[in-house]
Amino acid sequence: MKKDLFKFYQTYNIYIFSGVIFFSCIILIVFVIYPQITKLLSNQKIEREVLKRIDFLEVKAQALEGYQSEDLSSKVKFALVSYPADKDFASIIGIIQNLSASSGFNIVILDLSTSSQGTGANLSYNIKLEAIGPVKRMQGFLDNIEKFPRLIRVNSIQTSNSSGDSITISLSLDILYSPVGEDFGSVDSPIPDLTEREKELLAKLPGLAPSLTSGLSSTSSALPRGKSNPFE
């Protein structure tokens, strides 16, 4: 048996040796070289993507670190004063009183609705205002309402002439508000860019906003409160 094998090997040693070499190479290619090289190439691609993500996160972190937290908080505060997250019944009454008084109108009826209108994040509640004032100042009153930093929309207007220069107006006002959402972006979401117009508006808001907080304090001096001495 052994002799036969040895004779067989001696006769076909070239072919046997070539075959062994060939199959060894195939095994090396299939089990070592090919898997390693494909893994190398795929990891290179992943590495490139990860490096890109690292660059993005670095730029984002630098941009976020560039914002002063106190300055940003005050800007957010002004924006929330102008467009609050919830119904602000107390302050809106003062604002409406102040606006009416500064436009020369006396409030007769102020009717607040507690129900909300609107869809999604853009909500509003309604105020019905009835006031008497000079006809000539009606447009100015509407302008004052719409230019006031607290967002108020004039829904409908009804006027009737009381006498001469005096007019009775009935305004339906939508007071806008928007609840704060829960989605504030993820680590990979880009930070929002403020447009030039938004930056200008942001610069203007702090100048306009004091009138929002002063609305309540100036009201008392603007409207007549009756006799100073009720016993006279």
Added chain:
Amino acid sequence: MSRITINLLPVEFRIQELKRAKFYKIQSIGIAIIISFIFISALSIVLRILQSQSVSEIANKLDSQQKRVIDLKNTQASLILLKNRLITIEQYLGVSSRSSEVYKLLANTISPSISISSVDVNKIGEVTVLAATSNIADLDDLINKIAVNEGNMDKFIFLSVDSLSRSSDGIYRLSLRLKAK
């Protein structure tokens, strides 16, 4: 004098020697090939090991950058909130509503000689006006201004005179319905 060589080896032995030489040649080529392949395999494994080290360094760097951004999540939240608010504030602040615009348009169109008893402007710009004047030409002028005047023709899409009456005291009373564009 030239040398004479006589090969006394048998033919089979010579053939065997030639075959052996050929085998040695193939053997050396085969060994060279297998060594090259082993070298390539070893190289690919070493490269993978180096790459995995680099990948773990990059992963650490990614973690630290992510942590840096997560630490600033309040700033991001404030910015997003601010942006959302500013979009709406910009849309509405100082911008007249439809009813307000229509009222102002009407107020600028109606001449002072006409006394307006009442004006009703709704949300979609539909207007009802009750006017009175002692001069019919003023009412005529008002309707012309609204319906015929080139400057106003494209502002109102609907005009209806609901009623026109003259009382015994000579006062003309007009009820108009308008709809602005």
